[in-house]
Each structure stands twice: as C-alpha cells, then as structure tokens.
Amino acid sequence: MKKDLTNAQVSILLEIDGQVHLVGFEKERLETITSLVKVAAEVAVPTGKSQAELRGFLNCN
Numbered sequence: 579m580k581k582d583l584t585n586a587q588v589s590i591l592l593e594i595d596g597q598v599h600l601v602g603f604e605k606e607r608l609e610t611i612t613s614l615v616k617v618a619a620e621v622a623v624p625t626g627k628s629q630a631e632l633r634g635f636l637n638c639n
Contacts, residue, residue: 581622588612589629600638 588611590601603611627635 583616583619583622586616586622587629588615589632590615598636600633600636 590603590611592599592601
C-alpha cells in the first residue's frame with residue numbers, strides 16, 4: 579500500500595551475526611539516508627507497533 583512518507587521517521591536496523599542492532603548516525607548523514615529511504619521505498623506495510631514498542635522488544639529502552 580502506497581503511503582505519503584513526507585513526515586515519516588526512518589529507523590534502521592542491521593543484522594550482524596544473527597543479532598539485530600539499532601543504528602545511529604550524525605545528523606547530516608541521518609538526513610541523507612532518511613531522504614534516500616523515503617525516495618526508494620515502494621510500499622509501507624503497517625506492523626501495528628510503535629517505535630517505542632520496537633525498541634522495547636529489542637531491549638533498547
């Protein structure tokens with residue numbers, strides 16, 4: 579389903595050796611990567627979860 583991603587936030591996860599890691603960036607790099615992800619995204623599928631719930635699941639409170 580196509581969504582308007584103009585005001586969307588982007589969360590980036592990396593899987594390293596089978597474990598999921600949240601990724602942090604300097605502000606300028608984050609803005610660049612966020613823009614690229616928004617332009618490249620073809621669909622956005624709702625999970626029914628918030629970013630806070632995701633962080634809690636990953637034990638990153």
